[in-house]
Amino acid sequence: MTSSVARGPYKPGKIRQQTQEKILQAATQAFSVHGFNGTSMQSIADAANVPKANVHYYFKNKVGVYTAVLENIIGLWDTVLNDITAEHEPKQALCDYIDAKIKFSRTHPRESRVFAKEMLSGAPHLQAFLEEDYQRWFSGRIAVFTAWIAAGKMQPIDPAHLLFMIWGSTQHYADFEPQVVHSLGTEALQQHHFDQAAATIKQVILAGCGLE
Amino acid sequence: MTSSVARGPYKPGKIRQQTQEKILQAATQAFSVHGFNGTSMQSIADAANVPKANVHYYFKNKVGVYTAVLENIIGLWDTVLNDITAEHEPKQALCDYIDAKIKFSRTHPRESRVFAKEMLSGAPHLQAFLEEDYQRWFSGRIAVFTAWIAAGKMQPIDPAHLLFMIWGSTQHYADFEPQVVHSLGTEALQQHHFDQAAATIKQVILAGCGLE
DNA sequence: TAAAAAATTGACTAATTGGACAAGAATTGG
């Protein structure tokens, strides 16, 4: 009856990887709404449909689950976000980045919120990230903007604060969703809301940088 | 020894008001870092230098303390934020609003963070606010922008998303402080960082709206 | 197919926490 074909071949680590992923998703959802302290191991287990002891089998402890969620989020960015490089023209690079960032707010609002909550708490579990990968990425982008400005491809705008503007503006649609929803008089944010958001942000940023 | 002058005249309700305020400030600080669930009544009491039972004497329960904090924050905005009205020219009104908003991020980061955390959790304790006062304020501002655009005083920019940009950009300096601090390579944000932020935001937004 | 390894699970424990309460101290008004 249960042929190896029907069940699929057993691969070592497959169960581990699948159950871990299930727990990770459940935890991301829970942390995004209730925060670290507001989320119980039991509630994560329930949402993942495993007994609580099983969560402890795959993760050392609650902090272990939480840091795994954070690391997963950081990995997502590397995968999803187009980078701003000097090879591209400012206009195209900024448009691509804004589009990708808005798309992230739409497709990964839970991840965005977990990250935001961590920042709001002083980012105690993100020190390493902020001091290494992020620092490197940020100064790299500053260099790109500086080069663009030096080459006369862009008005002289403080690159750091420009990046913060883009960050803040795009994050807003995930992190302050209730406010946006009420403002727009809708039930939930739809694709066209995000399209309109991206269009407006690009319009203002591009004109603001003298790129139109 | 202890003259009534030295102690000041006893006013009924004075003690209540003072102790309540002390607890409220301690609670704001605690909630801003650890969130609702991460903050214990004991820790609030300790920070306010009163026994825990005293907190329960002035507030019905933990939710009572929390909503008092939120109401206090909303009240602060009404006091501090300049309003955007059709009587002013767009340029001046936007500058004033951005300046006031950045100043709020600088002078009230804790309040800003409590509010942001509440939003991130779906704003369960802000439904009334979002559906009443805020809704009214927001549609009023939309009307102002629409009038400006109709009068040719401003480029046609989606007013709602423009407001979100301003909100997101200015909030960022309070809510994502660790990121900003690491990005700017400083120990803590200083007055001049906020000045530079406000200048850049105004520069981009004004040019973005065709107001330069 | 049998032993080894990996995964599942229920039961238990120690610690924390929100809240209740009542006794006592300080303040106020007459």
Added chain:
DNA sequence: CCAATTCTTGTCCAATTAGTCAATTTTTTA
């Protein structure tokens, strides 16, 4: 100065929760 009111505070309790453990089942390997 005295009674009423307001405020303070130590103590206690029930509920929740993170984490442990050992027994059992399932899966893999040889």
